[in-house]
Amino acid sequence: MNKKAYYGEFGGQYVAESLMNTLEELDRAFEEAIHDPAFMEEYHRYLRQYVGRETPLYLAERLSEKYGTKIYLKREDLNHTGAHKINNVIGQILLAKRMGKKKVIAETGAGQHGVATATGAALFDMECTVYMGKEDIERQKLNVMRMEMLGAKVVSVESGSNTLKDATNEAIRTWAKTAEDTFYVIGSAVGPYPYPKMVKEFQSVISKEAKRQHMEVEGRNPDVVMACVGGGSNSIGMFAEFIEEKDVELIGVEAAGLGIETGKHASAMALGEPGVLHGMRSYLLQDTDGNIQLAHSISAGLDYPGVGPEHAYLRDSGRATYVSITDKEAMDALLELCKLEGIIPAIESAHAVAYAMKKAKEMTKDMSMIVCLSGRGDKDVNTISDYLAGKGYLN
Amino acid sequence: MNRIEQALAGLQEKKEKAFITYITAGLPDYGKTKAIIKAQEQAGTDIIELGIPFSDPVADGPVIQAASYDAILGGATLEKTFTCMKELRQEGVKLPIVFMMYYNTVLHYGMTAFAEKCRACGVDGLIIPDLPFEEQEELQNALDESNAKAEQETILIQLVSPVSKNRVPMILENARGFVYCVSSMGVTGQEASFHREVMGYLANVKEISKIPVMMGFGIRTAEDVAPMKDVIDGAIVGTHFINLMREHAFSPEAAAEYCSTFKRELNAL
Numbered sequence: 001m002n003k004k005a006y007y008g009e010f011g012g013q014y015v016a017e018s019l020m021n022t023l024e025e026l027d028r029a030f031e032e033a034i035h036d037p038a039f040m041e042e043y044h045r046y047l048r049q050y051v052g053r054e055t056p057l058y059l060a061e062r063l064s065e066k067y068g069t070k071i072y073l074k075r076e077d078l079n080h081t082g083a084h085k086i087n088n089v090i091g092q093i094l095l096a097k098r099m100g101k102k103k104v105i106a107e108t109g110a111g112q113h114g115v116a117t118a119t120g121a122a123l124f125d126m127e128c129t130v131y132m133g134k135e136d137i138e139r140q141k142l143n144v145m146r147m148e149m150l151g152a153k154v155v156s157v158e159s160g161s162n163t164l165k166d167a168t169n170e171a172i173r174t175w176a177k178t179a180e181d182t183f184y185v186i187g188s189a190v191g192p193y194p195y196p197k198m199v200k201e202f203q204s205v206i207s208k209e210a211k212r213q214h215m216e217v218e219g220r221n222p223d224v225v226m227a228c229v230g231g232g233s234n235s236i237g238m239f240a241e242f243i244e245e246k247d248v249e250l251i252g253v254e255a256a257g258l259g260i261e262t263g264k265h266a267s268a269m270a271l272g273e274p275g276v277l278h279g280m281r282s283y284l285l286q287d288t289d290g291n292i293q294l295a296h297s298i299s300a301g302l303d304y305p306g307v308g309p310e311h312a313y314l315r316d317s318g319r320a321t322y323v324s325i326t327d328k329e330a331m332d333a334l335l336e337l338c339k340l341e342g343i344i345p346a347i348e349s350a351h352a353v354a355y356a357m358k359k360a361k362e363m364t365k366d367m368s369m370i371v372c373l374s375g376r377g378d379k380d381v382n383t384i385s386d387y388l389a390g391k392g393y394l395n
Numbered sequence: 396m397n398r399i400e401q402a403l404a405g406l407q408e409k410k411e412k413a414f415i416t417y418i419t420a421g422l423p424d425y426g427k428t429k430a431i432i433k434a435q436e437q438a439g440t441d442i443i444e445l446g447i448p449f450s451d452p453v454a455d456g457p458v459i460q461a462a463s464y465d466a467i468l469g470g471a472t473l474e475k476t477f478t479c480m481k482e483l484r485q486e487g488v489k490l491p492i493v494f495m496m497y498y499n500t501v502l503h504y505g506m507t508a509f510a511e512k513c514r515a516c517g518v519d520g521l522i523i524p525d526l527p528f529e530e531q532e533e534l535q536n537a538l539d540e541s542n543a544k545a546e547q548e549t550i551l552i553q554l555v556s557p558v559s560k561n562r563v564p565m566i567l568e569n570a571r572g573f574v575y576c577v578s579s580m581g582v583t584g585q586e587a588s589f590h591r592e593v594m595g596y597l598a599n600v601k602e603i604s605k606i607p608v609m610m611g612f613g614i615r616t617a618e619d620v621a622p623m624k625d626v627i628d629g630a631i632v633g634t635h636f637i638n639l640m641r642e643h644a645f646s647p648e649a650a651a652e653y654c655s656t657f658k659r660e661l662n663a664l
Binding site for chain 2: 001013017018160165172178274275284
């Protein structure tokens with residue numbers, strides 16, 4: 001067992017033998033790159049000039065007033081391409097370039113990671129193929145068109161449930177075949193080691209900025225830091241710099257879909273059982289035979305049956321708490337944020353906002369919390385309008 | 396003692412090559428699975444890989460993915476496959492049978508219970524494509540503990556790939572049964588376009604290995620392995636065999652016909 005690949009009992013490298021040397025090569029290249037000041041300078045230059053960082057830490061005044069505590073929003077929605085996903089993509093594609101790879105592949109559910117990867121591939125002149133479930137292609141036509149405009153090839157995955165989990169399977173299969181010249185850009189804090197570490201590294205810019213920004217205004221650390229969790233990339237980035245600050249409460253918000261009790265949810269840590277999927281050992285939604293269960297959430301970005309291994313570890317070690325928010329609670333919070341603050345959040349991020357409103361009740365007006373607003377809601381307008389019209393949603 | 400090792404030792408004495416097939420358990424139902432296994436034993440198949448269906452078979456191409464999916468829809472499970480194995484042994488089937496499965500199925504069943512059940516039902520080996528060498532310790536310990544209690548052992552079969560290179564000596568050091576050499580990169584069932592360096596790779600594995608070397612992925616006929624006959628000890632047919640079974644409505648006679656032909660041609664190479 002490769003000890004460094006583990007977070008407690010979670011993580012590891014559960015991949016085909018033919019990928020083991022690839023992971024070793026990737027790990028070596030990644031460690032070298034992040035210790036090379038020239039690489040990190042180039043990464044941060046792109047984040048500044050191309051992505052538009054740093055993003056603001058905004059004290060949501062009316063929201064804070066209504067809920068009786070200081071609520072700061074970390075505005076990842078203001079990034080180029082509309083979400084935090086691009087932070088990681090720029091890092092991974094720069095690494096791919098450094099390793100001499102000419103092609104990149106990616107999986108995508110809602111299309112945000114696919115769009116970010118297609119964007120990075122265009123910027124660095126790489127051939128890009130994005131695997132997307134047939135169902136998701138139908139419900140996210142706009143993002144499919146975006147990826148194609150950016151020069152990516154979108155492959156429709158028709159196996160299993162035709163969604164993110166199956167798109168990921170297909171990306172892994174393709175990678176196993178083509179790893180000699182192809183780099184697999186994983187979008188969430190999941191997959192075999194070193195991916196969870198790599199995604200955390202490239203997303204930790206969120207908390208590095210937020211910690212300093214909060215310190216500048218408040219002169220201390222926040223009391224609570226909160227983010228939504230699907231696979232867990234924005235949340236691990238939001239938590240990263242605060243994990244060692246034991247006085248800061250960390251809360252991850254999973255999707256409860258129609259309610260945990262209905263079985264139609266995406267809360268891998270609420271009822272999940274440890275298992276192995278997509279190269280990692282972590283909490284997974286499984287049926288009684290050990291097959292992977294479909295996740296359900298109105299938010300395509302949280303619609304994943306597993307969770308990143310470091311989150312599983314943070315949960316079991318008690319360092320972070322994981323809660324869940326239903327579709328309805330998330331949509332109510334989304335609409336309220338629109339009206340109170342003039343911000344249309346992604347449905348994913350609205351899950352964190354919804355729990356912030358609940359959590360605020362336990363807090364006083366001198367306390368403060370940071371909520372990661374991981375993405376903007378433009379991509380969700382069709383889903384929101386169907387929801388409001390009472391049509392439900394395709395899932 | 397292990398049935399795989401006994402069978403392969405017997406073949407080595409006769410200077411014969413091994414012929415191994417793959418079928419998905421419970422496709423289309425367990426009755427057919429048993430009939431196909433029995434017909435193959437009669438026809439001279441040396442070892443059978445029995446695939447345990449899983450919802451997310453990442454090491455498999457479209458044919459075995461579909462087989463796995465259909466079997467799950469038909470109600471196939473690990474527990475029922477154990478029952479099927481037990482019945483086969485009670486009904487006198489002696490050839491070695493290896494489970495080809497994904498690691499989540501093992502974890503879900505429980506490591507100790509799984510190891511005990513494998514031994515009790517006469518499962519001779521395990522091929523787990525998403526459990527690379529570095530992650531095998533926990534399962535190996537459970538198997539060792541269970542194997543110590545009885546005569547028939549369940550062993551882990553090691554896989555190597557064309558890009559394993561420096562890893563081969565480590566993987567093979569304590570390997571048992573046979574080495575499963577993946578002929579090409581990627582998943583099961585691609586065209587018979589073996590990795591460009593396949594000959595050098597197989598020769599290298601053969602040189603290092605103390606146990607028989609089998610080649611799988613993309614094989615349809617004995618002729619496909621003619622170029623490498625001097626460096627392999629046997630061939631594994633999976634995807635093509637599933638296709639053949641589907642074409643012939645899972646007929647045990649068709650299975651027997653294919654297997655006896657392959658086996659005869661393999662040894663005439």
